[in-house]
Amino acid sequence: MLRTPNWAAAIVWCALGGAMMALGGCASSTDVNSILNADPPEKMYADADALMNKGSFEAAARKFEDLDRSHPYSPEARRAIVLAAYAYYKAGKTPEAIASAERYTVMHPGTKDAPLAHHIIASSYFDDIRTANRDQGATRKALEQLKILKARYPDSTYARDAENRIRIAEDTLAASEMEVGRYYVKQKNFVAAINRFKVVVSDYQTTAHVEEALMRLTECYMALGVTTEAQTAVAVLGHNFPQSKWYHDAYALLKSDGLAPAQNNDSWITKAWKAVPKFSLGGPG
Template sequence: MSFACRLLVLLLFVLTGTGCSIFQEYDETAGWDASQLYTAGKEALDEGDYQKAIQLYTKLEARFPYGRYTQQAQLETAYVHYKDGEPQAAIAAADRFIKLHPRHPNVDYAYYMRGLASFDPGRSFLDRFFPQDSAQRDPTTARESFRYFSELVQRFPTSRYSQDAIQRMTYLRNNLARHEIQVADYYLRRGAPLAAANRGKYVLEHYQRTPSVPDALEIMVRAYREMGMDDLAADALKVLAQNHPERAAQLVP
């Protein structure tokens, strides 16, 4: 065997045998303690490198399943996913923290993050150029967000996040009421007065003291008139006149 052949065989042995370790990815975090991993993850989070933050927090939990640094990383993971535009992952991380640490002193933050992550997941890059009325979006996530915020307020009324949650609940409630009005108006224009009246009635029953209440009453008046239900139309008009006489005046025959 020539020298060149022997050299080639040796090289192949090195690359496929013990020498393959030179191609293994170097892990700079090997040997780091929990504090170092958490600090590095937090720095990545603060710098907006969310993928790196997730990787470091994952390593921290894998190497040190217990301890205050791991618990804090688990809590912050929900926020990282939220900032990274992954609302469902954020909600899942918050749910997981609540199940693992139901008595943690900062568990209220996990409840808050669930509501925040589902607050407006429909917004996208295109919304900056083609704004869409939030009341026209699918109300499913809005209802989910309202439920999450409501649970936070009920469980932790003195939480530092409760006041913000209440304000967001008011916004969501108003939007949900507007959504019902838009659907009711659609039914009325499409010749389905009974469905329109029922939507208006639903707003009165479930979204009292929202700006959509006079709209609901007006739709009910119009819908009942179309169906020949003059007594119900008169009752709705009377309520509208008592609270919004300027709106009622427009509907007087």
């Protein structure tokens, strides 16, 4: 005799089968088994933390990621994301560290661990800063993240560390611009050189390179016959760095052509220095 089918049970099994197929379509069987047989979130967190303490950073990062995937709505999951980023950073896996930290900043901006996430991103790029004659992509990204960290979280311990790193990054970028600018001077491509030195004077006034940049601008503008800009460059240099050897060189260059430092209010150099308190241009003392 045929038995009446249990339609409710059949529907449940079909639904489960569909879910498994969907999981199989976007994840490996290992991932699926990990999710279905996951430990409680507090245990996974403790296990990951233990791996961190042992120095097994990459394994710890994977365990934190497993926790986030298996229990995405648990209290432990949110912190697991940023700790995975930190563990990847400690393991030297900077792309993975950046990806995890960026994910945290998007999902949980303004939370207690957000400064740490930005610090991880900035540190990952900062560690990849190269010498002035190399590509500065990592330096620019590090500087961007360091400024975000300082602006958004000024009271965090990471912000205080960021201040010194900002100075280093800016100095490296200024040195890179100077390197290229000097090359263009040697090639007598003075317009291209001016564009490089202009970046230093406009964006990196607090670095030591600004003195030479102003002298090089004097040199380039004199070569092009743009004497008013040359005179302004020397005036700025003399007002702010009267003891600088670069000022004495620039002043001598002007004097050799019968000129003296003088302010031009319409000069971009003058405008670049407007933010400096109590600034006025004048001749040599």
